[in-house]
Amino acid sequence: MTAPLAHLRVLDMSRILAGPWAAQIFADLGAQVIKIERPGTGDDTRSWGPPFLKTVDGRETNEAAYFAAANRGKMSLALDISRPEGQQVVRRLAALSDVLLENYKVGGLARYGLGYDDLRKINPGLVYVSIPGFGQTGPWKDRAGYDFLIQAMGGLMSVTGETDGRPGAGPQKIGVALTDILTGLNGTIAALAAIARRDTTGEGAHVDMSLLDVTVSAMANQALNYLVSGEAPVRMGNAHPNIVPYQAFATADDYIIVAVGNDAQFARFCAAAGHADVASDARFADNAARVENREQLVAMIEGWMRAKPAADWIAEMEAVGVPCGPINDMAQVFASAQIRHRALRMDLPHAAAGTVPQVANPIRYAGEELEYKLGPPVLGQHTDEVLKDLLDMSDEEVAALRQAGVI
DSSP states (O other): OOOTTTTOEEEEEOOSSHHHHHHHHHHHTTOEEEEEEOTTTOSGGGGOOSSEEEOTTSOEEEEEHHHHTSOTTEEEEEOOTTSHHHHHHHHHHHTTOSEEEEOOSTTTTGGGTOSHHHHHHHOTTOEEEEOOSSOSSSTTTTSOOOHHHHHHHTTGGGGSSBOTTSTTBSOOOOSSOHHHHHHHHHHHHHHHHHHHHHHHHOOOEEEEOOHHHHHHHHTHHHHHHHHHHSOOOOOOTTOOSSOSSEEEEEOSSSEEEEEOOSHHHHHHHHHHTTOGGGGGSTTTSSHHHHHHTHHHHHHHHHHHHTTSOHHHHHHHHHHTTOOEEEOOOHHHHHHSHHHHHTTOEEEEEETTTEEEEEEOOSOOBTTBOOOOOOOOOOTTTTHHHIIIIITOOOHHHHHHHHHTTOO
16 A cells, blocks of 8 residues: 555654654554664663564574564664764754654753754754653653553552452552553654644644643543542442443353443343343343442342353354453464454564564555564664665764764
8 A cells, every 4th residue: 555654754762662652653654763772772672571582493582572562664773862973863864854752751852952942943844742751841740650650640540450348459550551552642643633734834843742641531431420420430340330231250161241332232131141021120221220230230140141151151142232252361362263364463574583473553444454664673773774875974974973882
């Protein structure tokens, strides 16, 4: 397909996950993405293993799977931005770029002369996306922010985990760094919107993202439940605060999810379970009543579900259009017929490992396929290429920077 963002160039000066995730989306959609990393160490996540990538003959590399998850499609430029020569390289690249992504502490790049106000003088159309933990303003703006911390401070952990008083109760984080992922997605949306406006006005923008803002925004119905009722939501395990039954149930041999979204589905669920009369019981006849009488209904359904194995329940519920399914681990996910059909698992070339497995971008265009050209880079893999091809540096100039330790 014609890559939608092939006309864009992105400087990825971020590390860890939120910024790199945003930059990887740009790369997947065709943008040229140049990742600027510290010489010698690179992005922190390069060492966040095990597991580390392995060569075809089973030897372990020093490239962590974590880094490979968020950095495909990028060119790696190993550059010391604390040096004036390195700062000048960034300025020259910024002059040729559409987007710059960074997640330094507030003012971190400005002290090198690489803040938004500095670079907009060079390139007025630059979209400069900053992604610190708490944004560019406010009493917490200078604090460091990591996903785990933000999940706690933004309310996500207050509604995640088993109900208080039950075994295993207590706050839990989400099993992936979801705050980082959501911030990366929102950062990409914000940057693309700014580019669309720039196409009309010619002016770039400074996008002020915040992991905390994104987390609070993503609380969605839980946030509105509080704002409307004045009561803070609590942890409910796998149950839903607004819909019943909508949770995990133990069957004769395994757990499954039953996700009843309306009264018609509930009636079909009861009939398929052999208890059609329950759907007409005044205590359970509509969702509001079911939420009010949650404990009685859930206890009743728990008894029903233990009578048959999971596969039987799933088949019976699917036959009558009641959302129901297994709780898969990652091995089961990638072995499933649907995921194989959708080709979510793919392989890309890698300079150290030969190839690296990847999870494809979920964005689909009917009748077209995204083209993935580059795997995750090793540190500094494209340093010479970027400097020579984009900045027209001579071999002698590049050698001098390398001799000085700038690259």
